[in-house]
Amino acid sequence: MRSAFVTTLALFGAVKAAVQGFDVSHWQSSVNFAAAYSSGARFVIIKATESNNYIDPKFSTYYTAATNAGFIRGGYHFAHPGETTGAVQANYFIAHGGGWSGDGITLPGMLDLESSSSSQCWGLSTTAMVAWIKAFSDRYHTVTGRYPMLYTNPSWWIACTGNSNAFVNTNPLVLARYASAPGTIPGGWPYQTIWQNSDSYTYGGDSDIFNGAMANLVKLATG
Template identity: 70%
Template sequence: MKLSAALCLVSIRLAAATVQGFDISDYQPSVNFAAAYSSGARFVIIKATEGTSYISPDFSSQYTGATKAGFIRGGYHFAHPDKSSGSAQATYFLAHGGGWSDDGITLPGMLDIEYNPNGATCYGLSASAMVSWVQSFVNQYHTKTGRYPMIYTTNGWWSECTGDSTAFSTTCPLVLASYNSAIGTIPGGWPYQTIWQNSDSYTYGGDSDIFNGALTNLKKLATG
């Protein structure tokens, strides 16, 4: 019994391994990459594009800064499902920083799909139309890179705007925003979150992210 309990405790500790990281939007230009890396952070996700007409003015310099500091890094795209197709937006993202290469330091691109900053609930789309839009983005990204993109969302938005679709739970890693002491409900049939955005503030810039696994697992995510 004592041996079994000890093994169980070891298993729990291994399962609880995490890696600190962060993400940066276009309104968060000030980042201290060197200090973040020294503190233990090992990955960063940087905003690249929105829709089919906007490129973050700081993306290139931030991506270069992250690379020089030694981070595993990647880009993300803020979706506007009411403006153009998922395929068109994936193509734009890929052309402006969202690509992937099997170099061990590049994360698959991330689709940021969440509350509409311009007001209309679920961008005016039905749940089935929203799922089709996301599928169009995912398919195009996968066709061009051989990788499935990560999907960033919240439990509330995903449940309301996709009808809690499970269509991506076995292909696209989940990046879940939940600013609480615990992860909370995981939507969409995903068995777990790959990354938890646990705060909208990080000491060295951007938002705080926690990778759900050890550094070796994070490196696997960057190698396909």
């Protein structure tokens, strides 16, 4: 039986459309969700948690505002690999807003994988990092029935996972690259599901481009 994500890959590969979205956290003191929706944006990813001891203070407010404005929305978790296990951080994320439901307006959670202020790879080997991500991903899937989206940039993925292709058939890629095109896709993914193309979006946060038509975005949310 084909996995839901493999089926989704086939759908995305056939389309050329795109849907504007954005992501936000407490670093944005105010976000104009209504204006963003009016401008054509249709999805929002909101920071929910970090490590296993931090809840973003704006998450609840922004999640409610995004819902009221009509957005497809979801949460993201800023990973601290190596501090606690992937499963522990997945549980924390799910318990504090990062879960998924098949209501058609909730995206699977996103795992934010990037450097800390002091260490690119959080002190882990490439093998240990892949194992940590897999533990998070598997736990999220066990609890919610969906695999999380993985947010990363090519240099981090190559340096910290050895350019692993272990997640190609399960986890949608959210690619961070601030440029005029997505460029080379790491990790064996044939393309990105979402492209974070700018760290400055008119109505708040970072600009995200969904790689597909609105029907495909709804499919991602529905599962």
